[in-house]
Amino acid sequence: MIIAIDGPAASGKGTLARRIGEMLGLPVLDTGLLYRAVARDTARTGARLDDAQAAAAAARALDAATLDDPALRGAAAGEAASMVARIPEVRAALLAFQRAFAAQQPGAILDGRDIGTVICPDADLKIFVTASSEERARRRWRELESRGEAIAYETVLADIKARDERDSNRAAAPLLVAEDAHVLDTTTMNAEAAFAAAMMLVEEERAH
Ligand code: CDP
Numbered sequence: 001m002i003i004a005i006d007g008p009a010a011s012g013k014g015t016l017a018r019r020i021g022e023m024l025g026l027p028v029l030d031t032g033l034l035y036r037a038v039a040r041d042t043a044r045t046g047a048r049l050d051d052a053q054a055a056a057a058a059a060r061a062l063d064a065a066t067l068d069d070p071a072l073r074g075a076a077a078g079e080a081a082s083m084v085a086r087i088p089e090v091r092a093a094l095l096a097f098q099r100a101f102a103a104q105q106p107g108a109i110l111d112g113r114d115i116g117t118v119i120c121p122d123a124d125l126k127i128f129v130t131a132s133s134e135e136r137a138r139r140r141w142r143e144l145e146s147r148g149e150a151i152a153y154e155t156v157l158a159d160i161k162a163r164d165e166r167d168s169n170r171a172a173a174p175l176l177v178a179e180d181a182h183v184l185d186t187t188t189m190n191a192e193a194a195f196a197a198a199m200m201l202v203e204e205e206r207a208h
Contacts, residue, residue, distance in 0.1 A: 004115035007129035010140035031112035033190035039080035059093035
């Protein structure tokens, strides 16, 4: 079973993907980490993040073993990721890795922005997780605080809005709800309720 989980910044798709993965015993790929790592590696060469050639080279050379770098979880890394994610050559270079991950038996879960639309258009189940930008900013602010990254709530909210705008309006694989996706608005749900709602969709799909 392939499960595609997409949604805007800090919508809780990562937490949801991990929990469903644990429940079903399926591997999970947080595809946002790939773009975060490409931005890190591009910056390391001294190139600008809008340098398509340099970013594409970093994407082609990406070492999946470096994805657990804690620095990738910070706010700046998310912002940088959305800069390189606009570059079609970067997206193309990361496609095969994501498709191969999805093709594992007995299945896989991938979370990102374009999983249901571009990477796995034939996924068995597509969930689009969303929440109001204020609620997403609150969640991300708490997460960053707990990791020791002191940052103002207003800064987090502005970052989330800027990223939504950039991700939704880019030409290459924009953030879109796939036609056959189930939309899960978690604005008034805690992580437990969101997980329960998602598991109902999984059970429905399994009963097919
Ligand atoms: O965790 P959060 O939602 O804040 O970010 P993320 O999922 O790690 O993604 C960081 C950035 O990578 C996003 O703002 C997108 O620009 C880009 N991204 C993408 O273009 N396609 C994906 N499948 C995943 C992430």
